[in-house]
Amino acid sequence: MTERSDMFDRLKGLIEPFNKKGVAVTDSTTFAGDLEWDSLTVMDFVAEVEDSFDIVITMNMQAEIENVGQLVDAVTKLTD
Amino acid sequence: MTDLFSKFDALIAQREGLLSTGVMDPFSLVMEEVKSPTVAVVNGKETILLGTYNYMGMTFDDDVIAAGKKALDEFGAGTTGSRVLNGTFQGHKECEDALKEFYDMKYAMVFSTGYQANLGIISTIAGKGDYIILDIDSHASIYDGCKMGDAEIVAFRHNDVEALEKRLKRLPADAGKLVVLEGVYSMLGDVAPLKEMIRVSKEAGAMILVDEAHSMGFIGENGRGVAEEQGVLDDVDFVIGTFSKSVGTVGGFCVSNHPKFEIMRLVCRPYVFTASLPPAVVACSATSIRKLMHGGNKRAHLWENSKTLHKGLRDLGFQLGTPEAQSAIIAVIMPDLGQGAMMWQALLENGLYVNLARPPATPAGMTLLRCSLCAEHTAEQVADILDRFERAGKAVGII
Numbered sequence: 291m292t293e294r295s296d297m298f299d300r301l302k303g304l305i306e307p308f309n310k311k312g313v314a315v316t317d318s319t320t321f322a323g324d325l326e327w328d329s330l331t332v333m334d335f336v337a338e339v340e341d342s343f344d345i346v347i348t349m350n351m352q353a354e355i356e357n358v359g360q361l362v363d364a365v366t367k368l369t370d
Numbered sequence: 371m372t373d374l375f376s377k378f379d380a381l382i383a384q385r386e387g388l389l390s391t392g393v394m395d396p397f398s399l400v401m402e403e404v405k406s407p408t409v410a411v412v413n414g415k416e417t418i419l420l421g422t423y424n425y426m427g428m429t430f431d432d433d434v435i436a437a438g439k440k441a442l443d444e445f446g447a448g449t450t451g452s453r454v455l456n457g458t459f460q461g462h463k464e465c466e467d468a469l470k471e472f473y474d475m476k477y478a479m480v481f482s483t484g485y486q487a488n489l490g491i492i493s494t495i496a497g498k499g500d501y502i503i504l505d506i507d508s509h510a511s512i513y514d515g516c517k518m519g520d521a522e523i524v525a526f527r528h529n530d531v532e533a534l535e536k537r538l539k540r541l542p543a544d545a546g547k548l549v550v551l552e553g554v555y556s557m558l559g560d561v562a563p564l565k566e567m568i569r570v571s572k573e574a575g576a577m578i579l580v581d582e583a584h585s586m587g588f589i590g591e592n593g594r595g596v597a598e599e600q601g602v603l604d605d606v607d608f609v610i611g612t613f614s615k616s617v618g619t620v621g622g623f624c625v626s627n628h629p630k631f632e633i634m635r636l637v638c639r640p641y642v643f644t645a646s647l648p649p650a651v652v653a654c655s656a657t658s659i660r661k662l663m664h665g666g667n668k669r670a671h672l673w674e675n676s677k678t679l680h681k682g683l684r685d686l687g688f689q690l691g692t693p694e695a696q697s698a699i700i701a702v703i704m705p706d707l708g709q710g711a712m713m714w715q716a717l718l719e720n721g722l723y724v725n726l727a728r729p730p731a732t733p734a735g736m737t738l739l740r741c742s743l744c745a746e747h748t749a750e751q752v753a754d755i756l757d758r759f760e761r762a763g764k765a766v767g768i769i
């Protein structure tokens with residue numbers, strides 16, 4: 291469980307610079323709805339996450355990721 | 371009942387909002403007469419065309435028209451069939467032969483449009499478990515080709531060699547990889563650093579597809595495109611192109627040296643399950659492609675036009691998509707859609723047609739007035755164009 295919360299914290303840290311509206315970030319926070327990110331912001335953020343973890347998040351995967359919790363799970367799986 | 375159209379409500383509202391400000395609908399313009407590659411009649415007014423893809427002005431070429439008329443007489447109006455059944459006529463073969471010669475490549479396959487060429491080739495060659503690595507600003511037909519296939523899709527920042535290289539290195543070494551690039555990106559008219567991109571792609575063991583839609587006939591010593599210009603055409607596995615730009619007709623193609631390329635004719639669905647191009651179109655296209663091989667003088671004039679327009683617009687104070695003219699497309703960046711539409715209309719009222727482009731077709735949410743030059747624009751027309759930009763820009767308050 292602590293591993294998951296570590297991952298959550300790391301990703302939350304990456305989200306913050308893009309969190310212009312200061313939305314409280316939880317597992318259920320959605321990128322399009324709550325954070326109101328447009329496709330450009332999403333691209334910059336994905337590149338940031340990819341470079342931080344040295345992974346590739348394919349567009350196929352991105353299509354399935356709507357909220358922070360799903361991102362935490364996806365990145366956890368990719369870095370396993 | 372759920373109205374399936376309710377998902378378009380936001381777009382409908384945006385469009386109505388725009389039209390209610392009194393501007394004309396930029397997306398329903400009609401060319402009442404077309405007088406030449408550079409002049410048409412719009413709303414009863416003679417208008418200079420600066421927003422077509424008729425880069426080399428081949429649409430009214432005498433030889434091209436004569437070839438089309440002859441084919442229409444001899445082979446009829448249409449083929450009524452797929453390329454793999456009854457739809458391959460002499461003209462289709464001649465068109466493919468002309469392409470092989472033009473690119474100096476072994477294989478050529480003609481599709482009914484460039485959109486279908488991308489759709490077909492990309493979705494067919496990259497399958498389940500393979501990776502497609504593409505520039506984030508790729509054309510819709512490239513994205514749709516990705517969507518239609520089963521490969522994993524990886525995007526990288528526009529024209530960023532390092533971002534491409536990093537992603538390639540993170541992919542499984544033994545997975546099949548297709549890197550998809552464009553020579554000229556059609557929204558801003560900027561050119562890709564193909565040489566470096568192709569080098570890092572080859573190092574990662576990827577195959578490379580380059581869409582040269584906007585560079586054919588114009589860029590490169592023989593008009594083969596940006597890959598030729600940068601000396602890396604031999605390293606490109608597949609070149610995609612279209613007849614709807616410099617060639618001046620309609621149709622699409624892929625050329626390649628891959629020894630097994632011919633199998634595509636049997637497995638590529640957008641090639642198989644649609645009717646082939648009409649005889650007149652392939653006859654016009656083959657003639658045009660052959661003439662483009664010897665278009666050196668026209669190419670030089672088109673470069674002059676492009677450079678003159680770029681410098682002129684910059685000097686007038688417009689914000690442009692590239693620091694210098696890199697292609698025959700000069701993109702003028704508008705502050706927003708509303709002012710872009712006003713400027714577009716003011717230009718049209720001044721007898722000048724340009725392309726209004728807006729998201730999602732444009733990168734970074736920009737509204738653009740895209741100007742594309744033609745080798746048939748005279749120096750006087752280019753001066754005239756700048757004059758009209760100045761008048762419209764001042765009237766709308768953009769400069």
Ligand SMILES: Cc1ncc(COP(=O)(O)O)c(C=O)c1O
Nearest residue numbers: 483484485509556583612614621
């Ligand atoms: C980069 C690019 N690829 C492909 C196409 C599709 O070409 P066509 O008009 O032949 O369908 C276009 C033009 O719209 C394009 O700009």
